[in-house]
Every structure is written in structure tokens, then in C-alpha cells.
Amino acid sequence: MTISADHTAPGTAQAQPGPEQAEDIYLPGAAAEAVRKFGITAEDYMLPARHQIQMVDQDGNLKHHSEQGTEPGHEYPLPGDHELLTAYAQLVIGRRVNDQNSALVRQGRMAVYPSSQGQEACQVAAALCLAEGDWMFPTYRDAVAVMARGVDPVQAMTIFRGDWHGGYDPLEHKVGIQCTPLTTQLLHAVGVAHAAKLRGEDTVVLAMCGDGATSEGDFHEALNFAAVFHLPVIFFVQNNQYAISVPLAHQSVAPSLAHKAVGYGMAGERVDGNDVVALLAVLDRAVKLAREGSGPLLVEAHTYRMQAHTNADDATRYRQDSEVALWTARDPLSRMRTYLAGRGLLDDDGEARIAEKAESVATQLRNGLGEDVPVDPQDLFRYVFSSPTPQLKEQAALLADELARDAAGAASTAEASE
Amino acid sequence: MSPSITTSSEANGNVSSATARAAASAAATAGAAGPQPVTMAKALNTAMVHAMQSDKSVLVFGEDVGKLGGVFRITDGLMATFGEQRCFDTPLAESGIVGMAVGMAINGMRPVVEMQFDAFAYPAFEQIVSHVAKMHNRTKGKVKLPMVIRVPYAGGIGGVEHHCDSSESYYAHTAGLKVYTPATAADAYRMLREAIDSDDPVMFMEPKKLYWSKDLVDLERLREDYEAKADRGTSMEGRAAVARSGTDATLIAYGPSVPAALAAAAAAAEEGRSLEVVDIRTIVPFDDETVAASVRKTGRAVVIAEAHGFASVSSEIVARVQERCFHYLAAPIRRVTGFDVPYPAPKLEHYYLPGVDRILDAVDDLQWED
Structure with a gap:
């Protein structure tokens, strides 16, 4: 069976293949685009590269290009220095926010907090890869990403303090309310992208979920709708290895979650989710491809939930300390600090300025969440x-x-x- | 509710079904211009055509709604008229349809989606309950979801299993959803136009056994009135209709049960009993005023619904009438509803559906002698 570029996606309303083309399989628009753009087969475009993309190793060393996991059609230029420094500052702030919120929960100032500690690189890259006017649809564990899109920190934590509403205005920030029912928000992302496309706007939408969520029906429906309607949606899966207590092996036996993309006719890629350099490289390219009309993409980031699911969970019941230690060594912050310092992009003064900024955000959270906001029963x-x-x-x-x-x-x- | 709404106004289409049908057959033979015999299916289709002409953000999508025009042909011709960008088929996935509509509504569109059958809408239930119903509240009104979910519902068409559920109570029970259900062609037109223009999400429950019943309607006149807002302040939302006036008892019905109630009232009239029929039209918001006014006047009430009686819209209506009319009641309120069994296969549905005899039996039981 051969793949032919003769047939395009249903959205382009081409004639059905005639009998003489009966052996050909239907080639979706995204793949046709890839074949044209990268000169590789549709399968090679849609399947993830053989290895996950990693650019900076866990010790902070930039890997040689030949060892980054890239392949023809899966190539990722190093992001610019400014973007990397911005990302590092956001990483530090994100870590400080995670620490601060965990403390506020213990003090009874927050009702619950699903911490993204250990996943800050994913949070930051998800926010930074988007342009103004693009949309993000986050989950309940993505408050740091929400803040990194410019939402006020206290407003971003409104749900977790037990208030009755989502805090910020989704239309103002183009950020959906942090979504608790799993993967339902992916379909909202598809709808926002579809509406924009019908109006001829070049909006890209980033839709976030976790590894456990890929078992949900709406995950399937969202990816399929996005692919069939050829929409500029990036599905960004933070594979943090656990859905509360259940490890990934009980959710899926696919070779990787990124491999699911090919089943929908879209491109998938795996990336080291604790390497913000690789994350930015992969997501920046995904956003660019989506904006240029290559259709949706699926990006799976390998990371780890360092804390329990929430403060109400006890992670020692289902995982070993030795496993956690393994991931402590892969911390996204320390490797980025080493990498930037090694390149001479970050000195003690720069570090101090970033720490000061992080501390001011923490103060903002303490003050904001420490304040008793009067409620109006009406x-x-x-x-x-x-x-x-x-x-x-x-x-x-x-x-x-x-x-x-x-x-x-x-x-x-x-x-x-x- | 103002009295001018309860008295039938032909301009607003509030004619009783019985009257309209008689007139419809007369008009058909006369071939007169103006009011014509129109099916509810045609009225719904025309409402979507007019809405799409008036507002470019109105989109229609779902399963088989494009070339086929829907399995009931309610979207017939929309794709040909408005193009594949504004009326299109989706993959076969109801949660996907409703979830995508939520996103489109967030981003400036007014989606009108079709669930192919009542029981096939259940995969969309999470989207409907957790997002469609709650988005406005959880964003403090910042995000409005002006979307309509059309659901062909209820039985009486000989449909096999999973094709005839009365699912209105699930939606009516969910805070944040409006639930409309027309019983006449004219109401179908007007109510669908209002639903599409509403800034709140509307579950639009279409009694599928009434799709082919005709009323005498002038659709162009309805359009002019609606679009010119000539009848401003006479929105059908939250306004029940008195479909037939009477003095001895009130039959309260909605959607598919309205014709049965009217037929029962006609039969009762021959026996010298005057029954009023109230057509609820919008289950949410509910028109307590019209219903209570009627029951206070007659002193007796029977609630009729195809859905199971237990924990249903009909139980809600009984509770509300009892709370508001207790001292006016000459008899306990009765209900005639579907039995508390899964909707039966066509061979048994005749026994299940509330019919004229069962309604009249309930009326007879309303303690007529002191």
C-alpha cells in the first residue's frame, strides 16, 4: 500500500478517490503538507522521532546536535538567548509559586493546591511558545502556565482558595478557566480554533492535559475533530507518570503517548519535559507549523510530579523514594541554571534580580490569599x-x-x- | 404573564393546534396566500434559514446535517444555501459536537448543534452539565455561551430502542440550562429564533412525533414580526400558552403531550366538561404565573407528560402548583405520565403513551362531587 499526496483533507472538499486509486490510502492535509515541506513520508512526519528530543542533559550540558534525538523532518533549532533567559526567570518564579502555595495550603489559606513542582519547564514553555492573540486551555495543575500568560497570580489561584468562580476573565487573557473534568477543555480549544479559522484568523490554540487524561473519551474526540477539520491546535500532554496513584502502564500500552497522533493523521513528538530548551524548541516549531496551516500536533513531555497529587493525597502509598530521587536529579531549574551560567548568560546579579522578582510574586500571593475577601451571598x-x-x-x-x-x-x- | 399573551393571537402564532389544523386544511384547498399549512419540521428549518441570514455567526453542525439534511430533514438545504463552512457534518461523536460548540461560542459564534436522537445525546452529558450549564456562572458572566442544542425527543413514531427517550428532565434538573419545547409549528419557529438569539445556552427539545403535523402559519409574517421586534416584550421564554380555554379543570402539558391534552379536552367538551389546556412551552424558565392562574380559576389540574413520572418535570409541576394553589384546589392534582419503565419497543408503546382515555380517566377521578 502506498501513500499518495493526491488526496487532501475533507475540509478541502476534493473528489473521492476513483477506482483506479483504490489502492491508495487517504492522505490527510497535515501529511501532504509535511511531504511537501520536509521531503519525508507521511508516516515519518506523523510518527514521533525514534528518541525523545533532549537538548540540555540533566547536568546542564548542551548535547551535541547528533545526540538530541532529531531526525529529518523532526529538527529543532536552539531557541534564542532572550527566550531562554525569560524562560529561566519564569521557571524560578514558577518554583517559588509552587513552594508558596504548598505553604499556604498548610496554613489553611488555600483549600487545595495541585502542585506542578517538577513540571515547571512544561508550564513555562507552554506559555512562552504562544503569541499574543493565541489561546491556552489549561488543567487544574497548570496555574503556573496561566500566570506565565500574564494572569494575575492571586486571580489564577481563585479556584484553589475555594471561591465559587474561576478568578480571571478568559476572554481578556485568552486563557480558559483551569479545567477539572479531564480533557473536556480540549474540545473547547478545538472550537476556539475552529471559530478563528472560519473567520480567517491565524490564532493558534494550545490545549493541555496529563497522561492519565489520555484515557478519556474527550481526548480522542478532540484530537479527531482537530485533525478532521485541520485546525491549528497543539495538544500538549504532560506525562508526569501518574494519574493520582495509577502509573502510566495502567493507562496505556502504546509505544508512547506521542504515537497516538498517527492514528488521527497528525504529527506527534516526544520531548524531555524537564528540559525547557528542548520544550521551547519543540513547541515553538509546533506553533509555527500550526499557524502555517499544517494542522494539529501532539507533543508529549516526559516529566514527573514531584509532589503528591494534591495536599489531600499520600504519594508514599504508591511510589518509592528511590524513584522520586531519580527525578530530583533531573530537576528542570538546576540544569537550566548550570546551562545558562556556563554560557555566560546568567551571573549572580541576574540570578538575584530573578530571585527578587520571584519573591515579590510570593509576597503578592501571601498578601492576596491571606486577605479575607468578603463574600456576597447574592x-x-x-x-x-x-x-x-x-x-x-x-x-x-x-x-x-x-x-x-x-x-x-x-x-x-x-x-x-x- | 399578561392576559394578552394567554389569549390567542394569530400574529404571534398562539393559535390552538386544533384550530390551526382545521384552518390549515381549509387553506390548503383554497390555495390562499398568507397563512399556509406548515409542518413543524418546515418551521424549524425556516427558523434556522432566517437566523443564518440575519447573523453570520450562526453555524449549524452535527451528524448527517449536511448533504442529507439530518435524519429528520430539519437542516435540509442549509449546507447548499450557506456553504460547508456554516453547515457541516462532524465526526460521529456527540461530546465532540457539544464540546466544540462550547469553544466556538467562547470565540464569537452562535452554534446550533443537532443531537441525532434523544438517547444518542448522552455521550455529550458531561459537556452539557459541567461546561454548557456552568460556564457563565464560573466566569462571573464574562463568558456567555449563546448556543442551542437541538434534541429530537420522545416517542410515538414506532422507533426502536434508544430512539424515543424523554430526556427533558435531565436537562431541566441542571441549573444553568434553559429548556424549550414547542408544540406547534408557529411556536417552533419563534422559539427556535429566540433560542438562537439567546445569550444563554438552550436545550431545544423537539417532539419528533410532531415534526410532520401541520399548522396554519405565515412564516414570512412571523419573521417580520420577530425581526422588527414589533412584538417586543412578548418573548415566549417563560411564557406558557393557554392552548384552549376552559373552566372546570386545567390540563397542563408540554411538547409531545399537548395534542393529547387538546384531544382529551375536545372529547370532554362533548360530555359537557370544560377543560383548559396550558402548553408550558419553556420548561426552564417555568411560567408559574400562567399555570397558577389557570389552576386557581378551575380548581382542578391534571399534568400530562410522556416522560416517566418519577422524579420528573411532571412531578416538579405538581409540586409548584400545590405550593401556589393549595387553597384553590377542589381535588388532589393528578398526573398522567409514561410508566416508570424503559421506553418500550414499538409493539408496546401504545400502552405506555398517555392517551385521551387515560387523561379522561384522570379527569373523572378529580372528586367532582362534594
């Missing part, structure tokens, strides 16, 4: 619909009356006791 009814129904107005009045009587009761008790 907010219960205000936003269910664009305007409250008669039934909701009735219920709002009921609650208002109840509270007024409570207040009056409290006042008269106080008076009596005087």
Missing part, C-alpha cells in the same frame, strides 16, 4: 443565566430575607445583652 444567583429567572429571583429574595432576619436577631440579642 452572587449565588447573579450569574447562573445572563439575567436571573423569576424562580432565581424568588430564591434570592428568600435568602435575603433569611439573612435580614438573622441580622435583626443578632442586633436584638446584642441590645438585650447591653
Whole structure:
């Protein structure tokens, strides 16, 4: 069976293959583009490179080009110095935020915090690869990425302090509300991209999920819709090895999660998720390809959830300390610090400035989350619909009356006791 | 609700089905211009055509809605008229359809999606409950989801299993969803136009056994009235219709059960009993005022619904009427609903569906003697 570039994606409305082409398999638009662009076969474009892409090793050394895991059609130029320094600053801030929030949970200032400690490189690269006007659809573990897109830190943590709303305005920041039901947000990303494409805009959308989430039905539906409609969506899977307690081996026996891409007719790639240099290289290229019309891509980042699922979880019940130690050595921050210092891009002054910035964000979080924000019980009814129904107005009045009587009761008790 | 809404206004299409159907057959023979016999299917199709003409952000998609025009032909001709960018087939995945519609609505579109059958919409349930219903609230009103999910629902068409569920209670129970269900062609047109223009998400429940029933309707006139906002303030949302006036008891029905209620009222009239029929039209928001006014007037009520009675829209209606009308009631409120069994295969559905005899039996049981 041969693959032919004669047939294009359904969106381009080409005629169905005739009987003389019956042996050919249908070649999706993304693959046709790759064949044209990179001179490789469609399978070689869609399948991930044989090895994960890694540019800086765990000791902070830039790997030789021949050892980075690249192949023809899977080649990644080193990101620019400015981008790397920005990324490092965001890494430091992200780590500080993770530490600070874990402390705030222990102090009862946050209800829950799913920490991305150990995954900060993924968080930062996901935010930095996008241009202004692009959209991001994060999960509940992606607060650091949300902040790195410019959302106010305190607003980004609104859900985790137990407030009733998502905090920030998704339309203002082009960042979806951090999504708890797994992979449901990937379809929203597909819809945002589809709407933009219909209007002729060149918006790229980055849709985030974890390894366990790839078992969900909406993961499949989102990837398939994005591929069939040939949409500029990057599906970014942070494979942190665990879905709460269940290891990846119980979710999937695919050669890698990136290999799932070929089943949808899109390109997949694996990257070291603790190497922010490689992450930026891979995601920057994915965004560029998507913006140029190559269709959706799937990027799997190999990383590790250093903390338990949340503060309510006990990771010692399902994994060994020795495994955690292995990943401590692969820390994304320390290797980037070594790499940048080695290249003369980062000195003690620079490090101090970044630390100061990180500390100010931590202070902002402590102050913001330490403050008791008064709640308005009438907010219960205000936003269910664009305007409250008669039934909701009735219920709002009921609650208002109840509270007024409570207040009056409290006042008269106080008076009596005087 | 104002009295002008409860009295039938032909301009707004609030004619009773029985009257409209009689007039429809007369008009068909006369071949007169103006009001024509129109199926509910045609009214729904025309509503989408007009909405797409008025607003470029209106998109229609789902399974088989393109070339085929939908398995019920409700989207017939939309792809040919508006092109494959505005009316298109999707992969066969209901969660995908609704989830993508959420994203499109976030990004400035007004998607109108079709679930092929009631029971095939269940894969989309998580998207509907966790996102469609909650997005406005969890973003403090910053993100609106102006989207319509059309669901052909309920039975009476001889459909095999999984094709005839009455799923309205699931949606009505979910805070944040509006639930519309028309019973006449004119209401179908107007309600779908309003649903598409609404900034809130609407579950649009289409009684599939009424798709081919005709009413006398002037669709162009309906369009002019709607688009000129000539009837501003007479939105059908939250407004039930008195489909037939009466004095002795109120039959409360919606969607597929409205014709059965009207037929029962006609039969009761021959026996000298005057029954009022209230067509709920929008389950959410619910028109307590019209329903309560009718029951206070008649003092007796029977709620009719095809869906299972247990924990359903019909139980909700009974509870609301009881809370508001207790001192006016001459008898306990009765219900005539589907039995609490899975929707039966065509060979048994006749026994399941609330029919005229069962409704009249319930009316007879309403303690008519002191």
C-alpha cells in the first residue's frame, strides 16, 4: 500500500478517490503538507522521532546536535538567548509559586493546591511558545502556565482558595478557566480554533492535559475533530507518570503517548519535559507549523510530579523514594541554571534580580490569599443565566430575607445583652 | 404573564393546534396566500434559514446535517444555501459536537448543534452539565455561551430502542440550562429564533412525533414580526400558552403531550366538561404565573407528560402548583405520565403513551362531587 499526496483533507472538499486509486490510502492535509515541506513520508512526519528530543542533559550540558534525538523532518533549532533567559526567570518564579502555595495550603489559606513542582519547564514553555492573540486551555495543575500568560497570580489561584468562580476573565487573557473534568477543555480549544479559522484568523490554540487524561473519551474526540477539520491546535500532554496513584502502564500500552497522533493523521513528538530548551524548541516549531496551516500536533513531555497529587493525597502509598530521587536529579531549574551560567548568560546579579522578582510574586500571593475577601451571598444567583429567572429571583429574595432576619436577631440579642 | 399573551393571537402564532389544523386544511384547498399549512419540521428549518441570514455567526453542525439534511430533514438545504463552512457534518461523536460548540461560542459564534436522537445525546452529558450549564456562572458572566442544542425527543413514531427517550428532565434538573419545547409549528419557529438569539445556552427539545403535523402559519409574517421586534416584550421564554380555554379543570402539558391534552379536552367538551389546556412551552424558565392562574380559576389540574413520572418535570409541576394553589384546589392534582419503565419497543408503546382515555380517566377521578 502506498501513500499518495493526491488526496487532501475533507475540509478541502476534493473528489473521492476513483477506482483506479483504490489502492491508495487517504492522505490527510497535515501529511501532504509535511511531504511537501520536509521531503519525508507521511508516516515519518506523523510518527514521533525514534528518541525523545533532549537538548540540555540533566547536568546542564548542551548535547551535541547528533545526540538530541532529531531526525529529518523532526529538527529543532536552539531557541534564542532572550527566550531562554525569560524562560529561566519564569521557571524560578514558577518554583517559588509552587513552594508558596504548598505553604499556604498548610496554613489553611488555600483549600487545595495541585502542585506542578517538577513540571515547571512544561508550564513555562507552554506559555512562552504562544503569541499574543493565541489561546491556552489549561488543567487544574497548570496555574503556573496561566500566570506565565500574564494572569494575575492571586486571580489564577481563585479556584484553589475555594471561591465559587474561576478568578480571571478568559476572554481578556485568552486563557480558559483551569479545567477539572479531564480533557473536556480540549474540545473547547478545538472550537476556539475552529471559530478563528472560519473567520480567517491565524490564532493558534494550545490545549493541555496529563497522561492519565489520555484515557478519556474527550481526548480522542478532540484530537479527531482537530485533525478532521485541520485546525491549528497543539495538544500538549504532560506525562508526569501518574494519574493520582495509577502509573502510566495502567493507562496505556502504546509505544508512547506521542504515537497516538498517527492514528488521527497528525504529527506527534516526544520531548524531555524537564528540559525547557528542548520544550521551547519543540513547541515553538509546533506553533509555527500550526499557524502555517499544517494542522494539529501532539507533543508529549516526559516529566514527573514531584509532589503528591494534591495536599489531600499520600504519594508514599504508591511510589518509592528511590524513584522520586531519580527525578530530583533531573530537576528542570538546576540544569537550566548550570546551562545558562556556563554560557555566560546568567551571573549572580541576574540570578538575584530573578530571585527578587520571584519573591515579590510570593509576597503578592501571601498578601492576596491571606486577605479575607468578603463574600456576597447574592452572587449565588447573579450569574447562573445572563439575567436571573423569576424562580432565581424568588430564591434570592428568600435568602435575603433569611439573612435580614438573622441580622435583626443578632442586633436584638446584642441590645438585650447591653 | 399578561392576559394578552394567554389569549390567542394569530400574529404571534398562539393559535390552538386544533384550530390551526382545521384552518390549515381549509387553506390548503383554497390555495390562499398568507397563512399556509406548515409542518413543524418546515418551521424549524425556516427558523434556522432566517437566523443564518440575519447573523453570520450562526453555524449549524452535527451528524448527517449536511448533504442529507439530518435524519429528520430539519437542516435540509442549509449546507447548499450557506456553504460547508456554516453547515457541516462532524465526526460521529456527540461530546465532540457539544464540546466544540462550547469553544466556538467562547470565540464569537452562535452554534446550533443537532443531537441525532434523544438517547444518542448522552455521550455529550458531561459537556452539557459541567461546561454548557456552568460556564457563565464560573466566569462571573464574562463568558456567555449563546448556543442551542437541538434534541429530537420522545416517542410515538414506532422507533426502536434508544430512539424515543424523554430526556427533558435531565436537562431541566441542571441549573444553568434553559429548556424549550414547542408544540406547534408557529411556536417552533419563534422559539427556535429566540433560542438562537439567546445569550444563554438552550436545550431545544423537539417532539419528533410532531415534526410532520401541520399548522396554519405565515412564516414570512412571523419573521417580520420577530425581526422588527414589533412584538417586543412578548418573548415566549417563560411564557406558557393557554392552548384552549376552559373552566372546570386545567390540563397542563408540554411538547409531545399537548395534542393529547387538546384531544382529551375536545372529547370532554362533548360530555359537557370544560377543560383548559396550558402548553408550558419553556420548561426552564417555568411560567408559574400562567399555570397558577389557570389552576386557581378551575380548581382542578391534571399534568400530562410522556416522560416517566418519577422524579420528573411532571412531578416538579405538581409540586409548584400545590405550593401556589393549595387553597384553590377542589381535588388532589393528578398526573398522567409514561410508566416508570424503559421506553418500550414499538409493539408496546401504545400502552405506555398517555392517551385521551387515560387523561379522561384522570379527569373523572378529580372528586367532582362534594
